[in-house]
Amino acid sequence: MNISTLHTRYKKIYAANVLRFFRVKIQFVQWRMRHGFKLMTLCLLAAALFTVLLTPHLQRMTGDYFSHEDNFAALRSLLGGTGAALIGAAAIAFSLIVFAMQTNVERMPHGLFTQLSSDKRLLSSFLGSFLSAIAVAGMSLIPDGSWGVPAIVAAIWGITLIVLLFLFAYRRALQLINPIEQLAIMSMTAQQDLQRWSRLADNAALLLAELLPSPIVAAGAELPLNTAKAKFYKINSNWNNKARQAIPYAISYAKRFAEQGDYEVTDHAFLHLKLINTAYCEAKHGTFAGSNPLFDIHGTTDGFINTSLEQLRQTMKAALAKGDERLAESTLRAIGGLYEVYLEIDYRGPNKSKHHALIASSYMVSAVKTIIPHNMPDLMMEGIRLMGRASRIALDHTSPTEIISIAQAIATLSYIGAANPSHQPVTLTAFEQLADLTYDLLIKGKHDIHDPILQLRSAVTEAAKMFLNTPDTPLSSMHRSTLGPYFSCTSGSSFRGKFTLLVKQLLGAPVEDAHASEIIDNIETWAEQIYIPQKELLLIAIDKRSSFTFDAIDWVIGVAQMLNELSNAPACSEHAQDKLRTHAVWLVSTLSWLPDERESVIFTQNHNLSEGLFEAALDGYRQNFLAFYEACKELLMGWAKKGGKYETGWGVLETTVEALIALAIEEGTPEAMATLKIKLRQMLASEGAPSLEIRTRAATNLVDNANKLRRASGFWSIDRTLARQDNVTVREALIEMAGIINVEQP
Template identity: 65%
Template sequence: MTMQKLCDRLRKAYATNALRFYQAEIRFDHYRLRHGLKLAMLVLLAAMLSCVFAMPFLQRVTGGYFSKEESLATLKTLLGGTGTALIGAATIAFSLVVFAMQINVERMPHGLFKQLSSDRKLLGSFLGSFLTALVVAGTSLIPDGSWAIPAIVTAIWGIAAIGLLFLYAYRRALQLINPIEQLAIMSKVVRRDLRRWNRLADKAALLLEEAQQPSIVDDDTEIHFNAPKAHFYEVNAHWTKSAGQAIHYAISYAKRFAEQGDYEVTDHAFERIMLINATYCAAKNGTFVGTIPFFEMSGTTDGFINASLEQLRQTMQAALAKGDERLAEGTLRAMGGLYGVYLKIEYPGRDRSKYHALLASGYMGSAVESVIPHNMPDLMMEGIRLMGRASRLALDHTRPTEIVSVVQKIATLSYVGVLRANHQPVTLTAFEQLAEVTYDLLAKGKHDIRFPIRKLRSAVTDAAKLFLETPDTSPGSMHHNTLGPYFSSTSISSVRGRLTSLVNQLLKAPADNARAGEIIRNIETWADQLYEPQKELLLLAVQKRSSFTFDAVTWAVGISELLNALSNAPACSQYLKEKLRKHAIWLVSTLSWLPDDNDSVNFAEAYSLTENLFEAASDGYRRDCLEFYESCKALLIAWAKKGGRHETGWGILETSVEGLAALAIGEGTPEAATALKTRFRQMLVSEGAPPAEVRARAAAHLARSANQLRHLDALRSIDRTLAQQDHFAVRALLLEMADILAVEPPAHQRPNNGEPE
């Protein structure tokens, strides 16, 4: 073995042992944190038992030493002096500790200062050390030498206990002057008080024998209003006083430490606000009152919740006025956290409208909107992310209609990227959130989602149309990059990318999977009338010569393919199957609305429209969606006619013919080729057919193409498909199509030189 190999082995062994030691250290730390107190108590108990059992042995060792008066007197003097010194030390030490603590907390709110200055644990440790010192001093009163060893052991334990109490008092004082610990202590006390009131209210309701304890129930079960508990809270209106003060103190901490740049304390203060609100909602469970449309219900407004949201609103205004972006961001997160807390509130009756969560979402939306004049795009982006996260969270707790207002606000906030160029990332973030909400609505939405889907689609379309009015950049397309999170066909996080993964999972679901059937129904609802906004966006993109045209074309084709694939899922009913295939046809047919002028045709073909139509037709035939397949062939023939009118340089006419020939050969029947030739002849004699010179050029190209050898790794999908088919059949059909194109043009296309026919 060479020296190099030996060194390598030693280094490997060292690294292995170091990692094992590190893992053991981590496991020990975890164990110590979980069972440290138990371990310390066991060690202490073992030490005390050892001392008790060792006393006879110690007495035998000392013999009659303490039976002498001089030795006993010396021991008494020592014990008395030690006890006296410990009493003085305890008094002085705790005076210094309490004084230092009060100096550090003197600037906190008065109520919290009073609470922390009279901390029971700190005062208890002082009392314990003082009493222990008295016990040590009392050991000097032993009557004779037989008590010497127990007195010495007691004094030693007393000194050790006083030292530990001093250490505990020191650490407790450090905790009390730590603002994070102060907030934790305050929160703990307030939450304990709220739980106490909850227990009292439950007992009062039981005494009245009318209590109906609410609980988390299924969607079809009605929740009853706990009237006795609500009456108890109404009579004892002061039961939230301490909680309200705690919210005020937490806001005060957040503002004060934000001014000092200590945002860790600020974030912790907002967390405590959320915890207190969660405990409050749990204590008041069963007494919340929801809303009923067109009726005003008494008790709907909750003063504590309103106060919490209002104080956060004021904090947001103060942060924006000072330009404190970090404080404003923390405030927005706190609003989002309260939204999640209020979503868990259960209301009586079958109507599960989350009134207080909607109230919190309104505050959050207004807070994000208030950022616009202050030129803080990063803060707006974070606010929009929080709004999107809140919308997705709401789908787990309430009806989909509850998210409509938040989604519309997100779309409205995206307009800021149109007005300010430096706020374009805000629009990008908005479309990211709209894409995620769309996907979650399809995957999680229950019952009828037509209304939220319609509103969401309208919001997305309006925002996209408005952004398409802005100038597009080159080479990096602003339109493509900004709208891509929703409409992209190349990103796995876009709507199409995530739907592809979802459809693949649904195709594997068994026929009796009820949840799969619900998701398929949601997707069908979303696809219904989807062609209308798609057509508007496609035409606007072509009109503005935007590179978003590529996304619009591929999105229409890609979503149509997904709908066809989903129609073959085992869990898809026959009714949904027909509807999905119908929606796919309508969606891909939006490509027929493209303008027929030279510039528009040339621009659209630059994004491989012919190839996309061919791929859509091939996918439809492969999935046995024959009506969709025939529609795509008709679109391809219409595009050949529309593109063949102009000299675009893209060879639209001959490329379309090659694609149609590949489709006809792929069907494998002579009738398919015959039908293609018949339909193509009809197209050539129709009004607006390609002129003679374009047809002649296309025919010559087809004749050359028929004799070319194609490769399986060709760039175009049409060429790859033709390369996989029978070469003789391809050559024969292409030559026949070339002959059809090469004939004399119809009479209405021949020049008559001004002579009458």
């Protein structure tokens, strides 16, 4: 074993021991934080017990030392002087501590200042140390020398206790000075007060229930409104005063420390605002009444919730006026936090609409929209992310219809990237959220999601159309990168990428998987008439000569193929199977609407339309999706006519004919080839067919290809498929089709 090997082994052992040491250290710190007070208490009790047991031994050791008058007098003088000094020290120390604390907290709200400046723990430690000092001084009153050793032991313990109380008072004063601890104390006081009122309300409800008529609840029916508890709160209208007072206190802290640049305190202030609202909603459990769109119901409006949201609105306004992005961002997160709290509210009555959460969402949308004039794209992006996150969380608690307003707002905010090129990242973020929301809606949507998915899809389409009307960049396409989160065919994190993985998972789900069946039904609903917006986007992309055309074509073909595959899933019902295959045919048929003019044809063929259609047709035939297969063949024939009549440099006519030949040979029947010949002659004889000059050139190329068939390692899938098939059959078919193309049709 050489030196380098030993050195390497030593380094590994050293590194392992260092990591082990730090792991033990971290575990010890965590254990001490949880059990430190218990450990200290046990140590003090053990020391006290040891002292009690040791005292008789000390008395025997001292003997009659304190029996002498001079020694006894010196002891009493020492104890009295020490006690007097401790009394003075306690008074001075606590005066300084309290003064320092009050000086540091003088700027806080008056109510909180009064509460913290009269802190019970701090005053109790002062009283304890003062009484301990008096007790030490009182030890000088012992009657004779036999009390000497116990008096000394008691004095030592008194001094120790005073020192510990001083340390406790010092740490407590530091806590009271710390704004984060101040917020925690304020929040805990408000929460405890709400919990106390909740217990009182529950107890009072038991008594009031005897006086109020109780509704008859059928077995399995939903619980009615707790009218007794609601009446108790109505009688004691000031029951939430402490919590209501804590809201402006928290907002005051957030604003003041944001001005000082201490945003950690600001975030804690908003966190405690959320905790207070959580405690409030728990205290009112059973008394929240569902709203009714036709008429007002008493109790649906909640002043506490409105105050919380209004305070945040004003904070957002102040932050934007000062240009404070950090405070504005924290405020947006606080509104999002309250939105999550209000989603947890359990409403009583037939209408379960989360109307308080809807109010919070409207505040969030309004807050994000107010950012637009202030030229803060980063803040807008964070606001849009919070809106998307809130809407996805809402799917776990409420109906999908209640997230539409947020989704439409996200789509509207994406328009800013079209109006201002410097805000393009805002549009990108918006499409990320719309893609994630669409995916989550397919997975989590309950019951009928037709209307929500239709409106969401419409919002995505309008936003995409708006952005496609902006100039595209030649090298790194701005259109593709911005719309990529929803339409990209190359990104695994895009909607298309996640949708592909979802289809694979659903194909492996067993037939009895109810959730998988529900997701498939949601996908079928989403795919209904999806060809309409895709056709619009495709035509706009081609008209604007946008590189997004590649994604649009591939998205149409790829999603159509996945719909076909999904129809074979074990959990897919027969009805959904037929609908999915129909949607796939309609979706791929949007490619028949491609413009019939030279520049558009050249631009479209640049994105390998012939290859995409061929691969889709071949996949449809192999998986026995015959309607889809026939639709793709019709599209190939139509593209041979539409794209083949122009000289594009891509050889559209011969390429599509080769694709159709490969498909006919793949079928392996004489009827397939005969049908292809008939349809090819009909296409060539129709109005607008390729000219004889172009057909002659295409026929020549077909004959050349027949005489030198490419190998299976060719780059294009059409060439690879022809190379794998019987060479004689392929050569004969190519030459025969060349003859048909080269003949002037009647």
